[in-house]
Amino acid sequence: MILLDSPISTIGQTSFVSIAMFFLFVGITMLITYWAAKKTKTTSEFYAAGRSITGFQNGLALAGDYMSAASFLGIAGMVALRGYDGLIYSIGFLVGWPLIMFLIAEPLRNLGKYTFADVVAFRLKQRPIRIAASIGSLSTITFYLIAQMVGAGGLISKIFSIDYTIAVIIVGIVMSAYVLFGGMLATTWVQIIKAILLLGGATIIVLLTLSHFHFNPLELFAVAANQNGLEVLSPGSYISNPWDALSLGMALMLGTAGLPHILMRFYTVPDAKAARKSVFVATGFIGYFYILTFIIGFGAMVLVGKETISVGGTDTSGNMAALMLAEVTGGSAFLGFIAAVAFATILAVVAGLTLSGASTISHDLYVNVFQKGISNEAGEVKVAKRATIGLGILSICLGLLFKGQNVAFMVGLAFSIAASANFPALILSILWKQFTTKGAYWSIIAGTISSIVLIILSPTVWKDLLGNEAAIFPLKNPALVSLPFSLLVGVIFSLIKPEKEAQELFEKEKIRTYLGIGAE
Amino acid sequence: MKKHEEILNSEEFQTLVKKRWSVSLTLTLIMLGIYFGYLLLIAFNKPFLATLISENLTLAIPIGLGIIVSAWAMTGIYVYWANNRYDNTVTEIKNKLNQK
Known part of the structure; x- marks a missing residue:
C-alpha cells in the first residue's frame, strides 16, 4: 500500500475550473428561473409549483433540500477526525x-394547501393557530438560516479566496433571485440539479478513493485502523452521556418531521400517492449519501491524514476533509468541481429555507391573520415576493452579524424547535380528536420558548459561549425536555376546555385525510 | 354530504382508518426501537460494538449500515402496502360513492 505524500493543497487558490463550474451552475439555474418565472403567476404556482412535480422529482428535491453543505463537509470531516462517531x-x-412517511406525508398532503399550519388550523380557529405556527416556523427557519449563511460565508471565502462579506452577499442575492422570480418551480429544479451534482460528485470521490484499495472498503478500514488505531472503527467519545445522546437523537429524528421547508415540499406533488413515493425516493438517496460520506471520511483520514485535515490541530471541525480528499484523488480540476458543488449545495438549501419563510409570512400571517382568510391571488403573490426580498436582506444581515461566531449549535436549536414546537402540534392535530385551539397554540409556544431558553442555559451556550463556569441545564440539546413539555401543554390545555366544533370537524375531515376527497 | 356521512360510518371506512394506523404506528415503533436501541447500545455498551467480527471490521459498522438499510426497507414496506392494499380499498370506497 503506497500512501500519497501529504499534498500541497491548492484550496483557496483561484481555480479556473471551480469558477467556470460555478458560473455554469448559476447560468443554468438562472435560465431555469427565467423559464419558471413565466409559469409562476398564481399562489399555487408560487408556493407549490402548480402541484406539477412528480413523486420521483420531489424525492430528489427533498434530498437536495436536506443534504446541506454542513452534512456533506461536516460529517465527512467528523468521520475523518473521529472515525466511526460521524x-x-x-x-x-x-x-x-x-417517520415522515408513516405519520405525516399523506395526511399533510391531503389536508393542507401550502404550509404545515394549514393542517393544524384545518379544524381549529385560524388566527391563533396561524400566529403560533408562524412563530414556530419562522424561528426554525431563522436559526437554520443563520447557521447556513455563516457556514456558507466561511466556506466560500475559504474555497474561492474571496472576502467573507462578498461571499455572503452573493449567496443572498442569487438565492433570492431563484425564489423571487421562479418561486417553487425554480427552487425545486435548483434542488434537483444540486442533488444530482452532489450525489454524483460524492460517488466519484468514493470511487476514486476506493480505487486505491482494490475497490474494497474493508481494505480502507484496515489501513485506517493500522494508522490510527482500531478505535476509529467503533463508537468513541462522541456520545459519553446517555441523556445527551437520547436528547440529540430525539431532536434529529422528530425535528426532521417538523422542518417547514421539508414539509412544504409535499404540496408540490399532485396527490398523497406521489407524496408517499417522494419520501421513499428521498430516504433512498439520503441514506446512500450518508454511506458515501462515511467512506469519504475514512478516505480522507487515510489518504490526506488527520494532521493535514486539522491543519496541525487548529481546525477541529475537519470541514475541509472532503475537499482535500477530492484534490488528492482527482487533482485540482476535480477539486474545482467539488468546490462548485459545495457552493451549489449552499445556494439550494438557503433558497428552500427562504421560500418556506416567505410562504409562512404571506400565506399564514398576511392572508390568514391580517386579511382574515380573504385571499386575492395577485395580492398574496406580491406579499410573498416582498417577503422573499425581506428575507434575502435579513439573511445577508444575519450572515454578516454572526460572522466568525460559533453557530453550530443553531442547527441543533432549529431541529429542537422543529421537534418540540412544530411536530407535536402536527401529530396531535392529525391523530387526536380532542385537540383544541388553545392546546395547539400553547403547545407550539411552549415548544419554541422552552427550546430557546434551555439552549441558552445549556453547556454549549451558557458555558462555552458565554464563559460561565457551569451550565444551568445539563443537556446540550433541549429536545428531551422541551418535546415532552410541549406535548404535555398541548394535552392539558385541550383537556381543560374541550372544543366541540373541532371534534365534529375531526370526523368530517377524515374523508379528506384518508380518501383524498376534496384535497387541493 | 349525506353520502359522506354514510361512508364515515361504514365499517369498511372505519376498518381502513384503523388498519392504516396500526400499520404505520407499528412501523414507527419498530423504527424508534431500532434507533434508540442503537443509541442506548452506544451509551451503555461500547465494548460490545467494538467486538471484531473479522480482522479489521467491528460490529459497529454493519450495525450502523444496517440501520440505514432498515430505514430503506421499512419505507419500502410501507409504500408497498399502501400502494397495493390501502389504495385499492380507497378506490373501492370512492367507486361506491360515485355509484350512489
Whole structure:
C-alpha cells in the first residue's frame, strides 16, 4: 500500500475550473428561473409549483433540500477526525424520514394547501393557530438560516479566496433571485440539479478513493485502523452521556418531521400517492449519501491524514476533509468541481429555507391573520415576493452579524424547535380528536420558548459561549425536555376546555385525510 | 354530504382508518426501537460494538449500515402496502360513492 505524500493543497487558490463550474451552475439555474418565472403567476404556482412535480422529482428535491453543505463537509470531516462517531450523527439525520412517511406525508398532503399550519388550523380557529405556527416556523427557519449563511460565508471565502462579506452577499442575492422570480418551480429544479451534482460528485470521490484499495472498503478500514488505531472503527467519545445522546437523537429524528421547508415540499406533488413515493425516493438517496460520506471520511483520514485535515490541530471541525480528499484523488480540476458543488449545495438549501419563510409570512400571517382568510391571488403573490426580498436582506444581515461566531449549535436549536414546537402540534392535530385551539397554540409556544431558553442555559451556550463556569441545564440539546413539555401543554390545555366544533370537524375531515376527497 | 356521512360510518371506512394506523404506528415503533436501541447500545455498551467480527471490521459498522438499510426497507414496506392494499380499498370506497 503506497500512501500519497501529504499534498500541497491548492484550496483557496483561484481555480479556473471551480469558477467556470460555478458560473455554469448559476447560468443554468438562472435560465431555469427565467423559464419558471413565466409559469409562476398564481399562489399555487408560487408556493407549490402548480402541484406539477412528480413523486420521483420531489424525492430528489427533498434530498437536495436536506443534504446541506454542513452534512456533506461536516460529517465527512467528523468521520475523518473521529472515525466511526460521524456515522452516529448521519444515522440520526436519516431515521426521521421513515417517520415522515408513516405519520405525516399523506395526511399533510391531503389536508393542507401550502404550509404545515394549514393542517393544524384545518379544524381549529385560524388566527391563533396561524400566529403560533408562524412563530414556530419562522424561528426554525431563522436559526437554520443563520447557521447556513455563516457556514456558507466561511466556506466560500475559504474555497474561492474571496472576502467573507462578498461571499455572503452573493449567496443572498442569487438565492433570492431563484425564489423571487421562479418561486417553487425554480427552487425545486435548483434542488434537483444540486442533488444530482452532489450525489454524483460524492460517488466519484468514493470511487476514486476506493480505487486505491482494490475497490474494497474493508481494505480502507484496515489501513485506517493500522494508522490510527482500531478505535476509529467503533463508537468513541462522541456520545459519553446517555441523556445527551437520547436528547440529540430525539431532536434529529422528530425535528426532521417538523422542518417547514421539508414539509412544504409535499404540496408540490399532485396527490398523497406521489407524496408517499417522494419520501421513499428521498430516504433512498439520503441514506446512500450518508454511506458515501462515511467512506469519504475514512478516505480522507487515510489518504490526506488527520494532521493535514486539522491543519496541525487548529481546525477541529475537519470541514475541509472532503475537499482535500477530492484534490488528492482527482487533482485540482476535480477539486474545482467539488468546490462548485459545495457552493451549489449552499445556494439550494438557503433558497428552500427562504421560500418556506416567505410562504409562512404571506400565506399564514398576511392572508390568514391580517386579511382574515380573504385571499386575492395577485395580492398574496406580491406579499410573498416582498417577503422573499425581506428575507434575502435579513439573511445577508444575519450572515454578516454572526460572522466568525460559533453557530453550530443553531442547527441543533432549529431541529429542537422543529421537534418540540412544530411536530407535536402536527401529530396531535392529525391523530387526536380532542385537540383544541388553545392546546395547539400553547403547545407550539411552549415548544419554541422552552427550546430557546434551555439552549441558552445549556453547556454549549451558557458555558462555552458565554464563559460561565457551569451550565444551568445539563443537556446540550433541549429536545428531551422541551418535546415532552410541549406535548404535555398541548394535552392539558385541550383537556381543560374541550372544543366541540373541532371534534365534529375531526370526523368530517377524515374523508379528506384518508380518501383524498376534496384535497387541493 | 349525506353520502359522506354514510361512508364515515361504514365499517369498511372505519376498518381502513384503523388498519392504516396500526400499520404505520407499528412501523414507527419498530423504527424508534431500532434507533434508540442503537443509541442506548452506544451509551451503555461500547465494548460490545467494538467486538471484531473479522480482522479489521467491528460490529459497529454493519450495525450502523444496517440501520440505514432498515430505514430503506421499512419505507419500502410501507409504500408497498399502501400502494397495493390501502389504495385499492380507497378506490373501492370512492367507486361506491360515485355509484350512489
